[in-house]
Amino acid sequence: STDAVSVMNHGVELGRRTWAEFIPEVGWEDSQVDRVVCHQVGSAHQSAILKTLGIPLDKDFTTYEFLGNMGTVSLPLTAALADERDVLSAGDRVAMLGIGSGLNCLMLGVEW
Template sequence: CGAVAMVLARRDLAPDAPQYKGGITRAATEWNTLCRGNLDRMVTDTRMLMIEGMKLAAKTFQAARQALGWAVDELDEFVIHQVSQVHTNTLIKTIGIDPKKVFTIFAEHGNIGPASVPIVLSKLKEMGRLKKGSRIALLGIGSGLNCSMAEVVW
């Protein structure tokens, strides 16, 4: 398991920090029963969760493109909530992004939920893939179904 947080500051207090450009969130809560759990067990309709999740991801990505002015080839990295290889490859195909721009960690860490986003950002920084001015798309989707997409300029 993991956790996620973001610290926001005024530009004058952190002039060289990465800049949060904005984000979009969409929901399809009519599918909230596709993944249910309690302390004893979790039940998931994985097939329908994938189908409806990808529909929502496509709608959210289109909304993010319009709201944030995204042109897919102008974004340098796509940092996604990584569930599995199948999920990642399906998302890449669904929204039409270059797989070379998606650094994966699920083989090493498994499904660590939204904690994959800061871990991937950290690894990209260590590898030197995040340069000043790099445009990074952050893409997350949850079983509720909820989907958020945002941009950070490094």
């Protein structure tokens, strides 16, 4: 069986290491990130990764509450809904974070 806590912890650690390389790569400071859109897993994962990265919860837009974990489509769909609902504004620096089962990680910085 899968040890969900260990998988989450490995994902958070991978996210932390990736973030440390991502921020200088896009030329931003942590404080310059206006909004965050993450792969949607659930509240425990959201809280853990945002706390670890030092990102306030109010910068994140979530859909897991009503869509659940939709796998690989969750990040692009969540970004589309954030745009549709005017959560993302022109000029916002948006960090899109995809962390999959602690095994892979993709981060994209977009100036909306």
